[in-house]
Amino acid sequence: MAEAKKDILVVSSSPHLRREENIPKIMHNVIVALVPAMAASLYFFGLRAILLILTSVLSCLATEYVFQKARGKEITLADGSAIITGILLALTLPPSFPLWATAIGGISAMALGKHIFGGLGYNIFNPALVGRAFLQAAFPVTITTWTPPLTMASVDTVTTATPLALMKFEGKITPYLDLFFGNISGSLGETSALAILIGGLYLRYKGIINWRQPLSYLLSILLFGGLFWLISPSRYPDPLFHILAGGAMLGAFFMVTDYVTTPVTPLGQWIFGIGGGFLVIIIRLFGGLPEGVMYSILLMNAITPLLNRYTRPKVFGELE
Amino acid sequence: MAAKELPLSKDFFKGFWKENPVTVQLLGLCPTLAVTNTAINGFAMGMATTFVVVSASTLVSIIKRLVPRQVRIATYIVIIASFVTMADLFLAAQFPAISKALGPYVPLIVVNCLILGRSEAYASKHPVHRAFLDALGMGLGFTWVLVLLGIIREVLGFGSIFSLKMFGDWFTPWIVMILPPGAFFTLGIIVGVINYITGKEGSETTCH
Amino acid sequence: MNNKILKMVIVLTVTGIFSGGILATVYRVAEPRIEENRLKELKEAIFIVLPDTVDYKEIERNGTVLYMGLDKEGNTTGYAFVSEGPGFQGKIRMMVGLNKDLKHLTGMKVLEQVETPGLGNRIAEEDFQNQFKGLQFEPEIEYVKNKKPEKPNEIQAITGATISSRAVARAITKDVKRVVKILKEEGSGS
Numbered sequence: 001m002a003e004a005k006k007d008i009l010v011v012s013s014s015p016h017l018r019r020e021e022n023i024p025k026i027m028h029n030v031i032v033a034l035v036p037a038m039a040a041s042l043y044f045f046g047l048r049a050i051l052l053i054l055t056s057v058l059s060c061l062a063t064e065y066v067f068q069k070a071r072g073k074e075i076t077l078a079d080g081s082a083i084i085t086g087i088l089l090a091l092t093l094p095p096s097f098p099l100w101a102t103a104i105g106g107i108s109a110m111a112l113g114k115h116i117f118g119g120l121g122y123n124i125f126n127p128a129l130v131g132r133a134f135l136q137a138a139f140p141v142t143i144t145t146w147t148p149p150l151t152m153a154s155v156d157t158v159t160t161a162t163p164l165a166l167m168k169f170e171g172k173i174t175p176y177l178d179l180f181f182g183n184i185s186g187s188l189g190e191t192s193a194l195a196i197l198i199g200g201l202y203l204r205y206k207g208i209i210n211w212r213q214p215l216s217y218l219l220s221i222l223l224f225g226g227l228f229w230l231i232s233p234s235r236y237p238d239p240l241f242h243i244l245a246g247g248a249m250l251g252a253f254f255m256v257t258d259y260v261t262t263p264v265t266p267l268g269q270w271i272f273g274i275g276g277g278f279l280v281i282i283i284r285l286f287g288g289l290p291e292g293v294m295y296s297i298l299l300m301n302a303i304t305p306l307l308n309r310y311t312r313p314k315v316f317g318e319l320e
Numbered sequence: 321m322a323a324k325e326l327p328l329s330k331d332f333f334k335g336f337w338k339e340n341p342v343t344v345q346l347l348g349l350c351p352t353l354a355v356t357n358t359a360i361n362g363f364a365m366g367m368a369t370t371f372v373v374v375s376a377s378t379l380v381s382i383i384k385r386l387v388p389r390q391v392r393i394a395t396y397i398v399i400i401a402s403f404v405t406m407a408d409l410f411l412a413a414q415f416p417a418i419s420k421a422l423g424p425y426v427p428l429i430v431v432n433c434l435i436l437g438r439s440e441a442y443a444s445k446h447p448v449h450r451a452f453l454d455a456l457g458m459g460l461g462f463t464w465v466l467v468l469l470g471i472i473r474e475v476l477g478f479g480s481i482f483s484l485k486m487f488g489d490w491f492t493p494w495i496v497m498i499l500p501p502g503a504f505f506t507l508g509i510i511v512g513v514i515n516y517i518t519g520k521e522g523s524e525t526t527c528h
Numbered sequence: 529m530n531n532k533i534l535k536m537v538i539v540l541t542v543t544g545i546f547s548g549g550i551l552a553t554v555y556r557v558a559e560p561r562i563e564e565n566r567l568k569e570l571k572e573a574i575f576i577v578l579p580d581t582v583d584y585k586e587i588e589r590n591g592t593v594l595y596m597g598l599d600k601e602g603n604t605t606g607y608a609f610v611s612e613g614p615g616f617q618g619k620i621r622m623m624v625g626l627n628k629d630l631k632h633l634t635g636m637k638v639l640e641q642v643e644t645p646g647l648g649n650r651i652a653e654e655d656f657q658n659q660f661k662g663l664q665f666e667p668e669i670e671y672v673k674n675k676k677p678e679k680p681n682e683i684q685a686i687t688g689a690t691i692s693s694r695a696v697a698r699a700i701t702k703d704v705k706r707v708v709k710i711l712k713e714e715g716s717g718s
Contacts, residue, residue, distance in 0.1 A: 140495060401547070413557075495645065
């Protein structure tokens with residue numbers, strides 16, 4: 001009796017997972033949600049995009065297999081988490097990125113980002129972003145060399161700047177429609193805001209993610225971006241640009257919503273989203289890099305355990 | 321301690337693997353991480369440290385009976401600092417390029433706990449020939465790890481070994497390897513691999 | 529008791545005296561060599577930034593040290609000076625050559641830098657330094673990215689290391705103007 005009562009009356013913060021074996025189910029939904037973004041990258045960058053995604057996914061799977069085998073653990077390739085890491089990593093890379101370097105990114109994502117901490121559920125940082133950060137540190141020039149999409153009619157240029165770099169270094173603003181549909185140069189998956197939005201809405205519809213995390217992140221970008229825009233509209237871009245350009249959308253729907261590396265309490269999730277959005281704006285406007293989504297999420301990942309600890313709801317009736 | 325019964329060779333060789341200052345004792349990590357971006361820098365730092373640890377340990381062992389307990393650490397530090405300054409001046413005079421590359425890390429050998437550690441824990445309690453062999457083994461053990469770190473980081477970060485180009489133009493250097501994070505990654509992997517190997521051997525733990 | 533303290537004092541004193549004495553000796557031997565190395569480096573740098581120079585004369589004008597380059601016949605080949613500025617991570621020190629008409633630069637060599645390896649530290653590579661040969665500095669040294677420089681006062685920044693490239697351009701612009709002013713004043717004064 002006492003045991004049954006305990007089961008019913010457990011008070012915990014979200015997510016309230018009631019199903020058994022839910023990891024594969026969730027993960028497969030996330031993969032489905034990533035299909036529009038992958039399709040968009042195929043449309044804009046051609047077969048090269050698929051090659052990059054395949055390389056990244058395969059290297060992640062191989063690394064996971066090797067680590068789990070070496071540590072004598074159950075092989076969990078089928079749960080899809082390694083596939084998602086691979087896809088997300090590929091989506092943050094420029095289309096012309098070499099395949100061998102992509103494989104290194106996949107290996108470091110899984111090894112340094114996940115298995116060093118003990119595997120799925122134990123990692124502090126988003127593995128895909130760890131891989132991306134490693135590549136950024138290892139090949140800073142290659143990873144910021146962008147090729148224009150196939151749909152952009154410019155024959156004479158081999159490399160182009162991303163909208164964020166154009167804004168930061170040359171003060172040029174890219175039209176919203178191009179940003180929204182993805183007719184811009186940039187990473188595979190961060191070009192088309194529309195495709196990511198479709199995937200994000202699907203995840204919300206399926207109940208995989210809550211609305212709090214992406215919304216707080218995007219709202220915070222709007223808010224702080226808008227603040228600087230109001231201070232000096234000629235020097236800083238408007239807030240809508242901040243949301244549509246770069247990896248803000250991809251980050252908001254697929255990285256800020258990661259189960260493992262973000263807070264579980266509602267208050268913690270708000271703080272995470274707002275802090276992350278603030279960091280994006282600070283890095284974009286005042287940092288050395290044009291894009292700040294990656295570091296904003298990694299930095300917020302680092303304080304997630306702290307947020308979880310201090311935003312835990314008080315147990316009802318507990319004495320000080 | 322039953323050190324007297326140990327063969328002399330053990331005094332010498334324990335620093336190479338079993339009690340390696342870097343991979344097992346994790347001592348002297350500041351120079352290990354800071355100057356090993358190329359093999360030659362790692363080698364120079366290893367040699368300078370070996371010189372200091374051997375000289376200091378030998379001298380400490382010679383005068384161990386003359387030094388009162390209360391001032392022993394102060395005395396050791398003065399001795400170590402003197403040898404470090406000598407090494408620093410020597411490098412600056414004979415190998416200005418290396419001296420420049422190592423920068424402040426040569427004077428910082430003074431605070432390498434490996435050296436004071438050997439003086440205090442070993443040389444001040446053992447006869448001169450043993451102290452000498454122990455220090456030499458430790459110094460060379462330190463050196464090989466630094467050179468290995470330097471080689472790995474130089475190959476990946478510059479595409480060369482001892483400044484000899486290894487690859488053609490297709491090679492893109494991994495810049496992260498010559499930055500501080502590269503040092504941590506590489507050292508972590510080396511220590512991990514060595515623990516993995518010794519773990520398999522089923523090593524007998526030595527007590528100190 | 530007193531004996532013990534006395535022993536401590538004696539041991540420490542003797543150690544200190546010995547150590548000091550030995551170090552003084554080593555220093556006396558090493559010092560000239562170190563000084564020689566420093567001068568050799570300076571000389572090499574001057575000869576690199578001032579072509580056809582075989583000798584130099586050090587001149588000092590209100591705290592600024594200039595090196596006047598001399599060729600085989602003893603004619604002035606130009607002026608070299610040390611330029612300094614903040615880089616991405618620390619100070620960048622360079623030897624800069626100026627032609628004798630004070631119109632353009634004749635070369636640049638990085639003496640000291642702690643820029644990011646593989647990126648910013650490529651300012652010390654030949655390709656980058658050679659861009660300063662014949663470079664004009666009026667109204668100021670500018671940099672372009674990802675394309676060949678077109679104007680005579682432009683250099684091409686290193687890909688991925690704009691900040692270091694800009695730091696070099698700014699430091700040299702600032703210092704060369706000061707040096708030109710000093711030399712012009714002297715020219716009109718004499």
